[in-house]
Amino acid sequence: xxxxxxxxxxxxxxxxxxxxxxxxxxxxxxxxxxxxxxxxxxxxxxxxxxxxxxxxxxxxxxxxxxxxxxxxxxxxxxxxxxxxxxxxxxxxxxxxxxxxxxxxxxxxxxxxxxxxxxxxxxxxxxxxxxxxxxxxxxxxxxxxxxxxxxxxxxxxxxxxxxxxxxxxxxxxxxxxxxxxxxxxxxxxxxxxxxxxxxxxxxxxxxxxxxxxxxxxxxxxxxxxxxxxxxxxxxxxxxxxxxxxxxxxxxxx
Amino acid sequence: xxxxxxxxxxxxxxxxxxxxxxxxxxxxxxxxxxxxxxxxxxxxxxxxxxxxxxxxxxxxxxxxxxxxxxxxxxxxxxxxxxxxxxxxxxxxxxxxxxxxxxxxxxxxxxxxxxxxxxxxxxxxxxxxxxxxxxxxxxxxxxxxxxxxxxxxxxxxxxxxxxxxxxxxxxxxxxxxxxxxxxxxxxxxxxxxxxxxxxxxxxxxxxxxxxxxxxxxxxxxxxxxxxxxxxxxxxxxxxxxxxxxxxxxxxxxxxxxxxxxxxxxxxxxxxxxxxxxxxxxxxxxxxxxxxxxxxxxxxxxxxxxxxxxxxxxxxxxxxxxxxxxxxxxxxxxxxxxxxxxxxxxxxxxxxxxxxxxxxxxxx
Numbered sequence: 001x002x003x004x005x006x007x008x009x010x011x012x013x014x015x016x017x018x019x020x021x022x023x024x025x026x027x028x029x030x031x032x033x034x035x036x037x038x039x040x041x042x043x044x045x046x047x048x049x050x051x052x053x054x055x056x057x058x059x060x061x062x063x064x065x066x067x068x069x070x071x072x073x074x075x076x077x078x079x080x081x082x083x084x085x086x087x088x089x090x091x092x093x094x095x096x097x098x099x100x101x102x103x104x105x106x107x108x109x110x111x112x113x114x115x116x117x118x119x120x121x122x123x124x125x126x127x128x129x130x131x132x133x134x135x136x137x138x139x140x141x142x143x144x145x146x147x148x149x150x151x152x153x154x155x156x157x158x159x160x161x162x163x164x165x166x167x168x169x170x171x172x173x174x175x176x177x178x179x180x181x182x183x184x185x186x187x188x189x190x191x192x193x194x195x196x197x198x199x200x201x202x203x204x205x206x207x208x209x210x211x212x213x214x215x216x217x218x219x220x221x222x223x224x225x226x227x228x229x230x231x232x233x234x235x236x237x238x239x240x241x242x243x244x245x246x247x248x249x250x251x252x
Numbered sequence: 253x254x255x256x257x258x259x260x261x262x263x264x265x266x267x268x269x270x271x272x273x274x275x276x277x278x279x280x281x282x283x284x285x286x287x288x289x290x291x292x293x294x295x296x297x298x299x300x301x302x303x304x305x306x307x308x309x310x311x312x313x314x315x316x317x318x319x320x321x322x323x324x325x326x327x328x329x330x331x332x333x334x335x336x337x338x339x340x341x342x343x344x345x346x347x348x349x350x351x352x353x354x355x356x357x358x359x360x361x362x363x364x365x366x367x368x369x370x371x372x373x374x375x376x377x378x379x380x381x382x383x384x385x386x387x388x389x390x391x392x393x394x395x396x397x398x399x400x401x402x403x404x405x406x407x408x409x410x411x412x413x414x415x416x417x418x419x420x421x422x423x424x425x426x427x428x429x430x431x432x433x434x435x436x437x438x439x440x441x442x443x444x445x446x447x448x449x450x451x452x453x454x455x456x457x458x459x460x461x462x463x464x465x466x467x468x469x470x471x472x473x474x475x476x477x478x479x480x481x482x483x484x485x486x487x488x489x490x491x492x493x494x495x496x497x498x499x500x501x502x503x504x505x506x507x508x509x510x511x512x513x514x515x516x517x518x519x520x521x522x523x524x525x526x527x528x529x530x531x532x533x534x535x536x537x538x539x540x541x542x543x544x545x546x547x548x549x550x551x552x553x554x555x556x557x558x559x560x561x562x563x564x565x566x567x568x569x570x571x572x573x574x575x576x577x578x579x580x581x582x583x584x585x586x587x588x589x590x591x592x593x594x595x596x597x598x599x600x601x602x603x604x605x606x607x608x609x610x611x612x613x614x
Contacts, residue, residue: 050470076472084470090463093456101460104453105472111481114452115445117265121452168472 001028002063003172003202004049004080009058011044011226018044020226021058026172031194031203033213033234036223037246042206043085045223046174049204050082051075064171077105081170083161085177089149095160096145099132102167135163139193155186162193173197175205179212191216214238222246268447275533276440280433284417288428292500293540295428298435299496301536302442304520305529306489309446311518312527313455314482315462317371320362320378321490322513323385326506328355328491330389330396333504336406344406344499348438348492355491356484363483367476382514389506401505404498407431431500438496439536442489443529449485450529458482512567519570523577525586534585538573542566 004026011019019041026032034042047053048060051072062070065078081102089098114121136142139159144152149160158178165173178194179187187209194216197203207213213220213234220237222230224246230237237243279298283291307321331354332347366377389396396402407430414426449455457478460468465475498504520539525531546565547557555562581588 052466052469071474072469073472073474076470082470084467088464088467088470090460090467092463093459097456101456101468101471104457104460104468109453109457111449111452111454114448114454117268117444117448119265121448122265125451125453164471 005061007059009055012056024221030218033217033220034206040223041226079171081165081168082174087157099163102164172202179209272444279436283432291428291432295432295435297536297540298439300539303490303493304535305532306486310486314458318378319514320381322509323382324487324490325494326385326509327358329494329498329504332495333402351491351495352488356488359484359487363480367479386506519574525584531586
């Protein structure tokens with residue numbers, strides 16, 4: 001079963017072809033890495049996948065969700081979660097509330113029932129809070145629950161954004177540069193965390209840190225100048241001449 | 253690991269019921285001893301507090317600005333007024349519910365084009381709405397009564413109430429107390445609803461959109477829907493507040509809802525503290541004192557109240573207060589309490605630590 005499929009996706013920004021005829025798949029419960037040098041189109045591919053960017057041609061399919069272009073908020077409700085490169089936390093909400101925000105897409109948040117103060121709404125909210133706290137506990141960031149995002153270390157903020165994404169119980173988790181700005185110890189924790197996620201969801205990640213990616217993923221898709229220049233297992237990729245050329249700048 | 257220990261006090265619906273009920277009860281008790289004039293002022297303040305709360309929700313929670321809430325007030329007031337004028341015996345609660353719906357609908361009409369706009373453009377759009385409402389009311393004479401407005405007498409003091417508190421059928425004292433009590437109860441109900449909304453997923457959606465709309469969309473929040481809901485709720489609150497205000501005045505007239513009222517509402521919201529329940533209460537209290545304050549300032553400065561300057565004294569006072577608030581209390585009067593509370597916490601924890609160390613050494 002395939003969670004996400006890019007079919008001949010092209011994106012053009014004026015004269016610039018950001019993605020050109022890109023096709024790849026994210027199989028169910030696998031970790032797929034999207035790599036490539038700066039400007040290769042990785043973030044554009046992410047934006048297309050989560051509905052922020054409309055492809056100029058080609059389609060992005062989520063076979064489990066049926067066809068048709070979905071808005072970002074609809075995709076989120078259908079089980080596609082994404083972290084943002086700049087972490088993108090809500091600056092005036094406590095860390096706990098930031099994590100709880102991840103469950104915003106779940107069904108049963110009727111404003112009418114909330115308005116009259118039905119006990120079921122309060123109960124739901126309490127469960128959500130406990131679930132968020134246990135999610136944070138799992139990631140070891142529970143002591144920051146009451147802090148504001150402005151006052152926490154970068155590594156913690158990254159974990160908060162992942163905890164938030166996990167709160168939506170996604171089928172597909174898209175991680176935008178999860179390793180950037182983290183030290184060795186934190187990287188190890190993250191690696192363990194992401195590998196652990198495979199049991200319950202598919203993961204698509206964009207990453208610059210090659211050591212980190214190589215140990216982690218089942219499959220790699222390498223982009224350069226908006227084209228897929230190689231895809232396959234990490235071992236295949238590491239010996240692929242095109243990839244080496246793209247990364248190291250050797251051109252015969 | 254007992255991480256849940258860090259959150260011993262969880263807000264529940266019960267605690268909100270109790271909180272609002274206690275405040276309402278205190279206000280009701282106060283109305284027993286207040287003179288009639290003060291009771292009328294309190295009633296007006298309660299009506300305005302409802303409107304300020306709606307504005308506070310819109311601006312403080314969803315991050316949108318509106319200069320149209322005086323217009324929404326007018327819509328609610330006219331809906332209630334026209335109905336009550338023709339159906340004298342309708343219970344007040346029904347009239348107010350009608351105003352709520354009418355206000356909400358007008359909010360929807362304004363919100364649909366407005367949710368695409370931000371900041372000054374949104375302010376301009378809502379300003380245009382409230383600017384349009386008054387001339388409409390002035391010119392649709394057959395429905396609105398034109399300049400003269402509509403006269404109502406919907407707030408009849410029940411005889412049991414007058415007898416219970418004042419021992420006679422009707423008196424100025426009983427009437428003033430009854431209208432004040434009614435306003436306080438209506439405000440209490442509206443505040444309870446808003447407290448629920450604040451702590452719900454809908455309330456959170458507002459703050460997500462306000463803080464970071466890209467991330468909010470990734471969380472599954474529908475941006476335009478959320479912004480529309482914010483407007484509709486805010487306008488419904490303005491509708492109820494406006495209707496209540498007009499019922500208290502026993503008339504609905506165009507001049508009650510000038511553009512400057514929108515600015516007064518914004519000022520009250522900022523003075524009290526944006527985005528908080530208590531801020532709206534404080535805003536309402538300031539409003540109920542404002543007539544007295546204006547009279548005092550006029551007599552202190554020797555300005556003739558009927559002169560141009562005297563008539564605009566309220567605007568001047570609010571303007572000065574707003575500047576002072578911006579300089580010294582940017583989070584409103586409520587914001588002044590927070591440092592006091594944290595100071596109190598520090599003192600208490602020091603004392604506890606001191607006691608603990610003394611306890612162990614003894």
